Amino acid sequence: MGAQVSIGDFALMTGLSRKALRHYHDIGILEPAHVDPGTGYRFYDTGQVDHAHIIRRFRSLGMSIPDIKALLSTDDAGARTEIITSHLEQMEAALAQTRDTVGALRELLAPASPPADVTVRHEPALAVWSVSATIDVSEIDDWFAAALRTLHRAVATVAGAPAAVVPGGLYERALFLEQQGRATLFVPAPPSVGPPAGVRAEVLPRTEFAVLTHPGGHDGIDRGYAALGIYVNEHMISSQGPIREHYFGGTPTDPARFTATEICWPIFGTAASSA
The missing domain is CATH 3.20.80.10 (Regulatory factor, effector binding domain)
Structure with a gap:
């Protein structure tokens, strides 16, 4: 166990906002180490920083909350690899679609030229x-x-x-x-x-x-x-x-x-x- 820190300090260390931390607590993927029963203040352990960074990074890459929850809740390396590989394939498909869309938009910038091979x-x-x-x-x-x-x-x-x-x-x-x-x-x-x-x-x-x-x-x-x-x-x-x-x-x-x-x-x- 590391030191317990306030939600404000934990937000600074992890790049996660207070709103995000509260949301992740509510859905059970990043629970505080301690919640003061009198004030309701949340405190986090410094050992949770890496966990928080993983969540933030995968959310920035578009991974769904259920997939992140499954990723963090398993110790099976094969299951983790499968989740990450599946998400990478989805990202590659989306990237290919974006490239096709960009290409189509670039074509629209040029007029439809009458072809010579009719x-x-x-x-x-x-x-x-x-x-x-x-x-x-x-x-x-x-x-x-x-x-x-x-x-x-x-x-x-x-x-x-x-x-x-x-x-x-x-x-x-x-x-x-x-x-x-x-x-x-x-x-x-x-x-x-x-x-x-x-x-x-x-x-x-x-x-x-x-x-x-x-x-x-x-x-x-x-x-x-x-x-x-x-x-x-x-x-x-x-x-x-x-x-x-x-x-x-x-x-x-x-x-x-x-x-x-x-x-x-x-x-x-x-x-x-x-x-």
Whole structure:
């Protein structure tokens, strides 16, 4: 045991305020060595200083009170390591998210420049298997993942094993304009066989598109949409049909990890365009 000191001196030694010390006493992670029964004054032992420093340091690093309490209440080195490692992983994930956000904000400082690599493509009519729904924008990620799994299972049923396919999506403009609209995910239809239950066979009509390739999946794709839309409206005639996307790089074991996404903006005939 060391010397007992007042809450004021203990605050100076530990960097913890009177309010924080009272709170930590109330929740049971840093109790005073002695509380005067007559005055209610709290006194701490100098041997508690290191304990207080641990609490302050981990709180400054964002560790939750329950995790700090668990960390301080166990003598199991493995359990302590697990708590700290878990918190470090959370911090690394948050740091990566912050870096992504900073990068996105920096991109916003620069105008969406019309790209030089827009191509014009005449897509022929295409027989596909598809899954469609009218959804809210807030639901699109969950719907997309479920629809993609459904289509991959359907193709695997025919192929007898998971197969690499290039899926595509069709998105009505209401989905962008009203935040609710029809979305369709599709894959090229296997030959000479009908789709299983829950999957529709249809033929996509021949359409002409202006096409821009965005690296990766949907992260940051809004900049690609902006750049392509500027180019189309400045150099071509935009059609009001659904937007089409094609997703490349997915594998049977990780079908949603795309290396590139083609954005296909419908346009009217552009035979004379220089694009």
